[in-house]
């Protein structure tokens with residue numbers, strides 16, 4: 001688990017703001033679910049999911065309840081829906097930390113942040129298209145050029161079950177030719193064997209049955225409508241028949257956004273899909289659902305690799321350098337901040353030289369210098385720190401107009 005320090009932390013905040021602006025403009029409202037849920041909320045995600053069986057931060061609290069730090073947000077959103085029964089379609093977005101006991105490496109952490117959206121109560125394939133298009137727009141807004149969108153459909157519940165069975169038969173027939181790890185995966189979740197990157201497994205996976213051959217007409221029509229909608233928006237995508245997702249609740253449409261620059265094990269910047277049975281599993285009425293989550297940590301690494309959406313230096317309008325030892329710096333900073341300016345100051349009555357060093361380091365546009373002469377005369381020395389302009393001495397009463405440029409507009 002890491003600390004996120006300035007200026008990186010400011011970039012995280014901008015990331016969240018850009019995301020919120022996009023999804024709020026599309027009618028999504030923010031849900032702030034708790035970080036901790038009853039363990040049962042997550043165990044219903046399926047015992048074939050590593051996230052649930054191996055990676056969960058679960059414990060018994062002081063009231064003897066089995067609880068867990070959330071490993072993802074979708075289950076909490078569905079629990080919230082089942083509890084509050086809002087009118088549908090319920091369009092929510094969220095942002096926050098999740099916890100998975102994974103092996104930490106670049107782009108994979110035990111505490112990581114996500115932004116995401118979920119739409120509950122709408123079956124229409126056009127909702128799937130809207131959800132994917134909003135993520136696409138967000139990547140575009142960040143400036144990322146190398147994001148690849150892959151989509152697939154896991155079909156209706158019956159299709160998925162028949163497909164999983166066919167995969168089981170196929171992989172079991174391969175016997176020891178399949179790697180020991182994949183044979184172990186096979187016993188828990190045959191779908192995940194398709195994810196194996198092991199050289200020896202490749203040929204067996206290439207020959208595996210295709211999900212599309214198991215789609216009912218209904219599932220095929222839903223998926224065709226999603227693809228058609230994406231095409232109509234000019235969003236480039238590839239159908240990847242071997243795409244399965246790490247979580248077990250998906251049905252019908254699934255998708256993933258892959259970055260071009262991270263290691264392949266960490267190149268999923270985000271993903272999502274339909275999970276039509278999840279609300280019901282959490283005690284709510286049968287409710288279709290679709291959404292995505294994008295990893296903040298990984299997306300920002302991809303931004304670094306592509307040289308876009310950089311951290312920005314702190315923007316300060318002014319830094320007050322007061323060497324008079326009285327209350328002038330207190331008053332001046334308070335007045336300027338009240339006028340909407342971003343202002344910092346030196347403390348501990350340090351020397352002019354020491355305070356000027358701080359002012360230069362602060363990134364402020366100007367130092368506002370107050371010595372005994374200025375205090376007596378009611379003036380301030382404004383020393384531009386970045387523009388290379390000459391310093392000027394102005395009446396204190398003109399300072400706000402001077403700094404905001406309104407004196408120039410008046411002329």
Ligand code: HAM
Pocket residue numbers: 071072073074100102107108109110111112113114116117118246247268269270271272273274275290291292293294295296297298299
């Ligand atoms: P997920 O694929 O498990 O899906 O996670 C989504 C994204 O979170 C990943 O693509 C990745 O960027 C980021 N992520 C996951 N684990 C880590 C980690 N250990 N370190 C850093 N980043 C990580 C979900 O969580 C689903 N709830 C998505 C969804 C929403 N499906 C439907 N609605």
